[in-house]
Amino acid sequence: MKFYVIGDEETVLGFQLVGIKGKVARTPEETRESLENAFKEEGLGIIIITERTASTVRSLVDQYIYKTTFPLIIEIPDREGKMEGRGSVRDLIRAAVGIHL
Amino acid sequence: MAMQFATNATRMELLRIKKRLVLAHRGHKLLKDKQDALMRHFLELVDTIRELRKEVEEKMQRCFQYFLMSRISTSRPYIEEALMVSNKKLDIEFESKQVLNLQVPVIVSRVEGDIRSYGFAHTTGNLDLGLQLFEETFPKLLELAQAEKGLYLIGDDIEKTRRRVNALEYILIPGLEETRRYIQIKLNEVERGNLTRLMKVKELIRED
Numbered sequence: 369m370k371f372y373v374i375g376d377e378e379t380v381l382g383f384q385l386v387g388i389k390g391k392v393a394r395t396p397e398e399t400r401e402s403l404e405n406a407f408k409e410e411g412l413g414i415i416i417i418t419e420r421t422a423s424t425v426r427s428l429v430d431q432y433i434y435k436t437t438f439p440l441i442i443e444i445p446d447r448e449g450k451m452e453g454r455g456s457v458r459d460l461i462r463a464a465v466g467i468h469l
Numbered sequence: 470m471a472m473q474f475a476t477n478a479t480r481m482e483l484l485r486i487k488k489r490l491v492l493a494h495r496g497h498k499l500l501k502d503k504q505d506a507l508m509r510h511f512l513e514l515v516d517t518i519r520e521l522r523k524e525v526e527e528k529m530q531r532c533f534q535y536f537l538m539s540r541i542s543t544s545r546p547y548i549e550e551a552l553m554v555s556n557k558k559l560d561i562e563f564e565s566k567q568v569l570n571l572q573v574p575v576i577v578s579r580v581e582g583d584i585r586s587y588g589f590a591h592t593t594g595n596l597d598l599g600l601q602l603f604e605e606t607f608p609k610l611l612e613l614a615q616a617e618k619g620l621y622l623i624g625d626d627i628e629k630t631r632r633r634v635n636a637l638e639y640i641l642i643p644g645l646e647e648t649r650r651y652i653q654i655k656l657n658e659v660e661r662g663n664l665t666r667l668m669k670v671k672e673l674i675r676e677d
Contacts, residue, residue, distance in 0.1 A: 382603065413561050413576070414561065442614040
């Protein structure tokens with residue numbers, strides 16, 4: 369199975385260096401399109417998407433994360449660093465389980 | 470007060486409801502146990518993810534800094550050339566692990582080749598360092614992806630299980646209890662009614 373990267377130029381280039389194909393997405397439309405294409409592609413195991421890019425199409429990403437089994441989606445920070453105000457694991461737990469830890 | 474179910478107050482019905490009640494209690498206990506077990510897995514995963522994410526994020530950040538530096542000092546064609554000859558092969562496969570009733574994916578990765586297979590003449594040390602760090606970080610990233618997926622799956626199932634437990638605990642079981650009591654009272658009432666009628670009839674017969 370393969371990987372696929374969606375994100376800004378730097379990130380995609382970085383991943384290409386290790387032999388992972390990717391698509392540069394600059395606008396929400398591009399992101400949406402490349403995400404949808406990636407999901408249609410056969411044999412994709414993991415989709416890596418930068419937080420910043422993912423945040424432009426948050427609802428779509430969430431939908432994929434929660435609803436589909438494959439491929440896996442993982443969000444990583446881009447070179448500008450971790451995004452402020454991104455939901456931490458703790459928030460995720462609260463949303464999913466409805467308990468406070 | 471829980472609503473009782475619409476039933477005929479008969480002995481048959483009473484027996485049926487008693488059976489259902491036993492079953493509901495058993496189901497409730499099982500589901501509750503399942504929920505606890507899921508929760509334990511869930512919390513374990515949360516701890517791993519918290520650590521992994523911190524590490525991965527910090528390392529990726531440094532990787533990108535190195536890449537950026539190498540972009541500054543090396544012109545794009547050279548980088549792309551270096552990138553093209555990269556013979557690094559990454560292949561992953563999914564296996565699945567059973568966590569209670571859930572299939573949680575486990576990633577098995579195979580890494581082949583050297584990541585730094587380009588010439589050193591046109592690229593800077595920053596690229597080397599960046600790639601080395603990247604190579605180090607990548608397995609962690611996979612682990613993180615796997616753990617997060619597991620977390621989503623388990624979280625989802627916990628929610629479902631919790632709903633079922635609650636439905637049993639707060640709706641079905643109280644409802645059945647209530648119905649059982651109702652039927653029992655009703656039957657007792659009929660019994661008493663019969664008794665008094667019998668006494669009355671006896672009285673009438675004796676008077677004749």
